[in-house]
Amino acid sequence: MAGVRLESAEEPPTSDTSQVTGELLELALGYVYSAALHAAARFGVADELADGPRTAGEIAHAVQVDGPHLYRLLRFLATKGVFREDDEGRFHLTPLAEPLRTGTERSLRDYIVVRGEAAFWESAGRLHDAVRTGTTAFAGLYGIPFYDYVADEPEFGRAFNSSMAAFSEALSDDVAEVCVFPGASSVVDVGGGRGGLLRAVLRRNPHMTGTLLDRENVVAGHVLDEPDLTGRWSAVGGDFFASVPSGADVYLLKHVLASWPDEQCLQILRTCRAAVPAHGRLLAVNAMIPAGNEPHPGKTIDMLMMTVLDGRGRTRAEYEALLTAAGFTVTRFLEPSSHASVVEAVPTR
DSSP: OTTOOOOOOOOOOOHHHHHHHHHHHHHHTHHHHHHHHHHHHHTTHHHHTTTSOEEHHHHHHHHTSOHHHHHHHHHHHHTTTSSEEOTTSEEEOOTTTGGGSSSSTTOOHHHHHHHTSHHHHHHHHTHHHHHHHTSOHHHHHHSSOHHHHHHHOHHHHHHHHHHHHHHHHHHHHHHHHHOOOTTOOEEEEETOTTSHHHHHHHHHOTTOEEEEEEOHHHHTTOSOOOGGGTTSEEEEEOOTTTOOOOSOSEEEEESOGGGSOHHHHHHHHHHHHHHSOTTOEEEEEEOBOOSSSSOOHHHHHHHHHHHTSSOOOBOHHHHHHHHHHTTEEEEEEEEEETTEEEEEEEEOO
16 A cells, blocks of 8 residues: 555564574573583493494493483583584594593592582572572572581482592692692691592602591591502591691691681681691682683682582682681682682781
């Protein structure tokens, strides 16, 4: 009809708009990658590829799962470099998939399996409650603090402790390599789990002896019983809020402080301060949040703390403030890994 102008359809989105939309949707569906990674770790797919590439059907038969579904899972993970599909439909291990193998150096399979369990998954789904209330999502869901749950649920507790040992193993050598111990002959690993870091330190320092301190059920699974370490270690069950062995030259606190709020951190540090002699040193190891907008493991761990534990990621200045308040003077910072910055401190004189 003359004189009538039909409004054109909305202009197609620009390439920039399309990219932004795609990136946002990818972020919104990030949990699907976590679920896929958890499934691949649970079924031991990487172990089935240790001797060479195999089809999804061959892997599915070995691990007793559905072949077509497993193929779709592996095809999806291959988009992120976890496994690689060749032109013949076989899947290969990649550097990113290698840590999914069981019992290998720096294996993270146990860590990834446990992080896909309901205690973590459901807590992450209630992150909005944590932000709204200023509390921890896990405690709201389960009615008790996370570490009480670990103690009360033996099967989950064993799996969690094993997962933390796996995470520790992946970083312990890096930390031990940059930490030097001139004149030191003894070390205490406070809250040291199964002793992965202590083992790495003792291996590199054959003149030293060490003590592992953690909850009794945790140290029962220690990894220190090696021929080269015979007679050089002890494992002690205890509570680092109450006391730690006194008089050692060096005290280690690896990935402990991030798990607790400031008040409890100060209690742990003051307990250590009471045990550290005048010539002693404390080495606190945690991911340290940097300034700026760039991604960093410390920022990711901070979200995990809000969902599961009542801890928090901290900046360098915040860790220094805690140590100062507890009676220590910071002497240096080291960063062997983005997951493991080392703050060295000595008793304030």
